[in-house]
Amino acid sequence: MNASLLLPADPHPVSLIGPPLASGPLVFLGDHAGSLIPSSLGTLGVGEEDRRRHIALDIGVGSLGRLLAQHFGAPFVSQVYSRLVIDCNRDPADPTAMPPVTDGTMVAGNRDLSATDRADRVAGIHEPYHAAIADLLDQRIAAGLPSIVVALHSFTPMLTATGKARPWQAGVLYGGPGDDYGRRVLAQLQRVPDLTAGDNEPYAFGGTDYTVPRHCFARGLEWLELEVRQDLLADDAGVAAVAEWLAPVLQRAITG
Template sequence: MLNAGAPSAFLLLGDHAGREIPRRLNRLGVSDAALDRHIAWDIGIAGLGARLSALLEATFVAQVYSRLVVDCNRRPGADGAMPAVSDGEPIPGNRDLSPLAVAARMAEIYDPYQEAIAAALEARAGRQTVLIALHSFTPSMQGQDRPWRLGVLHRHDSPFSSAVLARLRQDLGEAVGDNAPYAMDETDNTIPLHADARGLDYLELEVRQDLLADAEGQAEMAEWLAPRLVEALEARALFGEVDTGSPPK
């Protein structure tokens, strides 16, 4: 966790910010090249999150383990939470997992991450809070180019997401996807898990990975995004009811 107790209304999350694999899992039997790919982590998000954390004075809770070990943005037991194949890449260490092996990964990786988010939210009780889950996407998927620079993922129930979409499109137009390249749906876990029960507003933001390929790109994107996120927070009342940071009654 970076910048614990920071004053910003934003709580930044990185479900796939790292690509560590517990030593006992023998790298899941995959190559170095596979671990460099988007299947293992959200490329550039650790750096982007750290820079946004500093610029916004916001806490950043980041998952350091690879999404191939446990995808923390999938509900426990969901398809794809521990994939045997990811974007055509076999993951030998995820084949035929026993219930005991699954439970061990959940206890070691999934539970502490979600508990850290819950603890950060508990520490903010009574304060305005907006969750921002940071993700990145590959420029090409299964032979299809993805023209968007950023994507705003939401369920049509988030004034902040609507405000961010409107603000980013002022500068980039259709290069900002509305539920593209992904739509926020029942496969998503972290935002529904923590925002819904507490009545919090949220944003799931996707950034194209080539824009975050190095430290310079990550810094440039953070410096571009930070003021626009603040502007969207100030404008979100125009897009619907604003939460108070308290659980719904």
């Protein structure tokens, strides 16, 4: 761990559950699954209520990832620290990676960061997470195992800036090399009764996405970036209900 950022009592930034060399192809990721803040940074000047909001983590993704990993006997790699500290689905040089303001909330601990401050967060949190993903995928390639990366995210039921409701229960982001699996998942979701699937909604895959391009493109891997609406993941019962309709979709899409 980076000594200038993470103290001995602070958790390691990466959580890995499930067998890395599982025979099935799915590898689940949770870029924004965690909400911890290193003790050296206090609260970043953010109140407790805001630290439980979507600005701090992808609500429900940690629980969903664990449940899906258990269902498939698959690995789930997730970040334990909050996206307020550093967003692991952004290039560290991107201004939004350590935002001083997010969705109207001031993040005082991110104001006027020095180059050393930023480098400490990259070295202590961002890079260990991506190194763990790279190591897992490379181990699987060396073992001759196929891998399909499933990056799990969640989104707010309403767009704060406009007050516009988001009707999709889940959205599939695609638009790059290896997105065939994501397109198959979208087609499967569109067949699920009483479910509205977002086609590159509520976000479109693009230049700000970091994890999938870094790990999937050069390795020639198929991938899925999946968004699930956060109100569906608000408690254990909701997470279980989502997993019940999502798991069969993910399975069917493996073979087309």
